[in-house]
Amino acid sequence: MAFLKLAGTVTKRMGMKSACYMYPVVAREFTKTTRGHVELDSADCIYCGLCQRKCPTKAIEVNRQEKNWTIQPLRCIVCSGCVDVCPKKCLRMENTYSSSVTSKF
Ligand code: SF4
Ligand code: SF4
Incomplete structure (x- = not known):
């Protein structure tokens, strides 16, 4: 009986x-709402550090004195918390994934 059910499913x-993409031959299409990675428009950043404090995985590091903003992509869980809290709206979620990275941790 189970065999007949299986055969029916296979035939159907x-x-x-196919639901699979033949990546990389066929590129994946991203929707507008795909959360790919975080991007900073550094010209508008005031280095207030709110995004760093909001980040649940400590992926962002802000150095106000040196005017430096960095993100560790492997730590980011693309929750969008930093984007929501930024007072200058200079952070955004890009709907493409960042390039492959390696890490020492
Ligand atoms: S919250 Fe916005 S303005 Fe403040 S440091 Fe982060 S990116 Fe810059
Ligand atoms: S999207 Fe979330 S996890 Fe990623 S850097 Fe922003 S607050 Fe941190």
Whole structure:
């Protein structure tokens, strides 16, 4: 009985379009709401550090004295918390993924 059910499922699926993409031959399409990675427009940043304090994974580091803003992409869980809290609206979620990175941690 189970075999007949399996055979029926397999037969039905054979006529359907695959849900998989043949990446990288076929590029993945991103939607407008895809949370890919965080981008900073540094010209508007006032280095207040709110994004650093809001980040649950401590992915962002802000140095006000040196006017430096950095992010560790491997720590980011793309929650968008930093984007929501930024008073200057200079952070945004890009809907593409960042390039592959390696880390020492
Ligand atoms: S919250 Fe915005 S303005 Fe403040 S340091 Fe972060 S990116 Fe810059
Ligand atoms: S999106 Fe979330 S996890 Fe990523 S840097 Fe911003 S606050 Fe941190």
